[in-house]
Amino acid sequence: MALTGKRSWCELAAATGRTKRDEIVTPLVKNETVPLETLERTLPQCSPAVRGSLESVLHGEDLSFEQALQLATAEGAALQALIAVADYLRRETVGETVTYVVNRNINFTNVCFVGCSFCGFGRGPQAADAYSLTFDEVVRRAREAWDYGATEVCIQGGLPRDLDGFFYRDLLRAIKRALPSMHVHAFSPMEIDYGVLKTGLPLRDYLQMMKDEGLGSIPGTAAEILDDRIRGQLSPNKLPVARWVEIITTAHELGIPTTSTMMYGHVEEPADCVRHLLLLRSLQKRTAGFTEFVPLGFIHQNTRLYKHGGARPGAMRDEHLRVHALSRVLLHGAIRNIQVSWVKLGIEASLACLQAGANDFGGTLMEENISKAAGATFGEYVSPQEFRAHIRTIGGVPAERSTTYKIRWTFERPEDDPPSAPPPLRLARAETHPVYTEGAY
Numbered sequence: 001m002a003l004t005g006k007r008s009w010c011e012l013a014a015a016t017g018r019t020k021r022d023e024i025v026t027p028l029v030k031n032e033t034v035p036l037e038t039l040e041r042t043l044p045q046c047s048p049a050v051r052g053s054l055e056s057v058l059h060g061e062d063l064s065f066e067q068a069l070q071l072a073t074a075e076g077a078a079l080q081a082l083i084a085v086a087d088y089l090r091r092e093t094v095g096e097t098v099t100y101v102v103n104r105n106i107n108f109t110n111v112c113f114v115g116c117s118f119c120g121f122g123r124g125p126q127a128a129d130a131y132s133l134t135f136d137e138v139v140r141r142a143r144e145a146w147d148y149g150a151t152e153v154c155i156q157g158g159l160p161r162d163l164d165g166f167f168y169r170d171l172l173r174a175i176k177r178a179l180p181s182m183h184v185h186a187f188s189p190m191e192i193d194y195g196v197l198k199t200g201l202p203l204r205d206y207l208q209m210m211k212d213e214g215l216g217s218i219p220g221t222a223a224e225i226l227d228d229r230i231r232g233q234l235s236p237n238k239l240p241v242a243r244w245v246e247i248i249t250t251a252h253e254l255g256i257p258t259t260s261t262m263m264y265g266h267v268e269e270p271a272d273c274v275r276h277l278l279l280l281r282s283l284q285k286r287t288a289g290f291t292e293f294v295p296l297g298f299i300h301q302n303t304r305l306y307k308h309g310g311a312r313p314g315a316m317r318d319e320h321l322r323v324h325a326l327s328r329v330l331l332h333g334a335i336r337n338i339q340v341s342w343v344k345l346g347i348e349a350s351l352a353c354l355q356a357g358a359n360d361f362g363g364t365l366m367e368e369n370i371s372k373a374a375g376a377t378f379g380e381y382v383s384p385q386e387f388r389a390h391i392r393t394i395g396g397v398p399a400e401r402s403t404t405y406k407i408r409w410t411f412e413r414p415e416d417d418p419p420s421a422p423p424p425l426r427l428a429r430a431e432t433h434p435v436y437t438e439g440a441y
């Protein structure tokens with residue numbers, strides 16, 4: 001059955017050079033593939049409303065909140081059809097390229113007064129496992145990453161009460177002086193807000209100062225769910241939605257790009273996710289400053305929110321697929337890149353989501369403390385070689401990108417890979433590194 005009003009899926013496939021033997025729908029189970037015809041089989045099984053919404057998306061129309069909400073609860077054939085449409089839109093946007101970035105996470109302290117109920121990372125200053133890294137150690141780690149081929153360091157940490165007003169600026173300055181070409185992707189909107197509070201500078205002046213010091217981009221974290229009622233349950237001390245939006249849009253106006261995120265799988269309802277995504281879409285239409293959107297599945301194990309706050313224990317497989325597909329569908333034409341968080345999903349589910357609308361594998365990370373502290377067990381490091389091998393298993397073309405999605409290298413075939421791959425990275429384990437100091441703040 002052909003789609004009404006536009007081309008059929010087979011015609012769409014032909015237009016993109018694909019054949020009927022191509023597989024365009026996600027393998028929901030490992031090694032199980034769903035052929036192109038699945039969409040034509042599943043669409044008639046969807047309710048007229050879901051089918052109409054998916055057809056509207058394919059016609060390039062924006063969905064209403066009600067239409068988006070129907071997709072946000074899709075199951076069975078409707079979910080398969082949603083995934084197929086998301087995968088089609090991904091291909092239409094970026095082709096078969098699946099990107100990754102060689103980066104290193106550096107979480108410079110776990111001392112934090114904010115007390116988010118979903119966080120397993122933050123500690124009080126007197127906790128036995130509280131730590132704070134010196135500037136020298138942060139720079140040493142950044143240099144180690146640079147020598148390995150990293151183009152980005154992602155710097156975030158807890159919020160110690162007695163942080164020096166210009167701490168973030170001085171940390172940034174130390175890294176950029178040592179490694180002028182390293183892209184510093186750093187300081188969540190919560191940290192920016194804290195820096196503004198501590199320095200007393202106007203937000204715009206503070207951000208301009210950080211840009212002048214070499215801040216390359218800002219992680220769009222601290223978003224969780226952009227709804228003040230939900231935020232009250234997750235973290236009453238965190239910045240409200242209006243302030244998050246103000247910081248992000250001011251950064252964009254100053255030419256500082258940011259990412260965008262959403263944490264799902266806890267106390268939120270599908271409608272909250274839809275409102276979150278539609279808000280991001282409207283912001284992007286205003287500023288065009290988001291480089292990517294990253295759905296972040298809630299890691300529940302070591303969190304107060306799960307133990308005492310009535311949260312769900314994270315998302316199951318179908319919900320991961322649904323959220324990634326919905327993100328592609330609702331952000332299509334606005335935010336180009338949908339990233340999987342392999343540290344939260346694991347590799348297998350990440351690969352499934354990369355066939356459900358996502359197109360970016362994220363970063364090598366090299367070390368990861370925040371998800372691990374909350375209970376994630378998928379490791380801290382994926383090498384570029386591993387990324388390329390994983391991407392090829394789903395028929396993707398691996399490409400290394402910069403933080404802002406400039407393609408650095410495309411590896412069409414395994415023969416294109418670097419002839420002498422760098423040796424596996426041996427990093428000092430964070431918790432045993434001698435420069436950690438207990439409760440330094």
Ligand code: SF4
Pocket residue numbers: 112113114115116119120121122157158159190235
């Ligand atoms: S999520 Fe960030 S701000 Fe919240 S408690 Fe954890 S470290 Fe602190």
